[in-house]
Amino acid sequence: MNDLPSSSSPGTSHSHAPSQHGWPDAVPGNATSTRGLRRLIYVAFGVLALLLAAQWWASHNQISSLREEIAQRLKTGESLNTETKVLVKSMQDSLRELEAKVSVQENKQVETQSQQLALEQLYQDLAKNRDDWALAEIEQVLSTASQQLQLAGNVQGALIALQNADSRLSGSDQPQFITIRRAIAKDLDRLRSLPNVDMTGVALRLDSAIGLVDSMPLLSDEKPLLPASKPRNARPATDAPGGKADAGNSTASEWLAALEEKWHSWTSEMWSEIRQLIRVRDVEAPEALLLSPTQAYYARENLKLRLLNARLALLSRNETAFRSDLIAAQDAISKYFDTRAKQTQNAQALLRQVQGTNLVIEMPTLAESLNAVRNYKANP
Incomplete structure (x- = not known):
């Protein structure tokens, strides 16, 4: 680049010496071009400053946008970090629960193994013994x-x-x-x-006797007999009319027959009433005739208990108790019950059959x- 001529101070003489390159010195008209050049330089500097300002403004805007984006990303990162911490905490809790469950399962596995070993040992002992x-x-x-x-x-x-x-x-x-x-x-x-002792048959006979107790009449239950009604004698048939003498005889005979019929009827009724008022029977225990309804109930229940005790003694093969209860039951039947009744006779027959069983074996x-x-x- 060519060196610009330096300005001299006023009053100083300018020597027109040749330049280093041998060019002749510039003429005075070059001052205008120098000023124009300077203006261009200033304009270039101004444009450069404008460009630098525009570049600074653009860079400032980019930096601001970057800051906003970085701040937004930092906020997003913080929220993600918080969520990550929550997830990490839940994972840690789940991990602790899993560790507890694994420890429980390990304990159960150890217990199961010990039980299995004990069972195997027990099986071996059983196989040996x-x-x-x-x-x-x-x-x-x-x-x-x-x-x-x-x-x-x-x-x-x-x-x-x-x-x-x-x-x-x-x-x-x-x-x-x-x-x-x-x-x-x-x-x-x-x-x-x-x-072979027919225990079942004997027990069934005793059950039958127990079932007959309620239907067996007591001596105190006997009622007076009802009078038997006798048919009246038929009147004699009259002969065919044959005369006045025959008619008189028939009338007298009819009157005598009616009188005789009335007499027999009255005497039979009187005798029936007397027989109902007074009856003579041979009873070994007079108190059996004077049982009240309550005492009659207990008499039947005591007989049932005697027969049930005999049944228990039969099942336990206790010969002494069996015989004793049967004898007591037969005595109670003979003492308090009417032995002429069919039910009483059936019960006595059953007890005699049972008493003939031999239990002494x-x-x-x-x-x-x-x-x-x-x-x-x-x-x-």
Whole structure:
């Protein structure tokens, strides 16, 4: 770029020396062009300043918009952060609940495993001692059956217990059980050889006798007999009219017949009334005729209780109580009830049949089977 000529101070002489490049010095008319150049420079600077201001304004607007966008994004980020914190808290709570449930499940799993181990051990013990358990069960069943046999005479129950024990032992392959099965077979033969007592039939007869008690008349219930009505004698037929003598005789005979009929009727009625007022009977207990309705009710109920006690004694095979209650019931019937009535006679016949039943049967024991089982357990 060409150097601009420097202005000299007034009063100073300008020397027109040649320039460095050998160009001649500028003429005075160049001052106008210099001023124009300066104006252009100023204009360029002004335009540049305007451009810089416009650039600054645009940058300022962009920065403001960026600030607003950043602020909006910060707000959105804060809200997202809050939601994230809430979600994190809920996830932490859920995680704690899951950890608690997992710990409970682990405890249950440990408990289940321990129970499974205990069951496996128990199964092994049962598998090892299966015969011992079977023998212990058979001993308990035989002991119970023996007690029932001795106390209540339950032969059928003892037979069922022995048969079950024999079938239980037959399922085992132990040859040592042969001795026990032999003892059980002997006890079975002993029970089957016992005489059969018809306990059901005797109990049914007693029930029938109990049912007849309410219909049996008491001695105090007897009512006077009603007089029997006799037909009047028919009047004799008259003969055909044959004369005045025959007519007079027939009239006299009719009068005598009517008089005789009235006399017989009056005497029979009087005798019937006298028979109803006075009756002679042979009664062993006079107080039986004087029972009040309340006492009659208790007499029937006491007889029923006697028969029920006899039934219980029959089922328990108590021979003494059975006989005693039957005798007391028969005495009560003979004392308070009318033995001429059909119901009373039927009840007495039933009691005589029941009294003929023999309950005294010597019951065998199951000692041989029990001893065989106990000896095997003591010396396996």
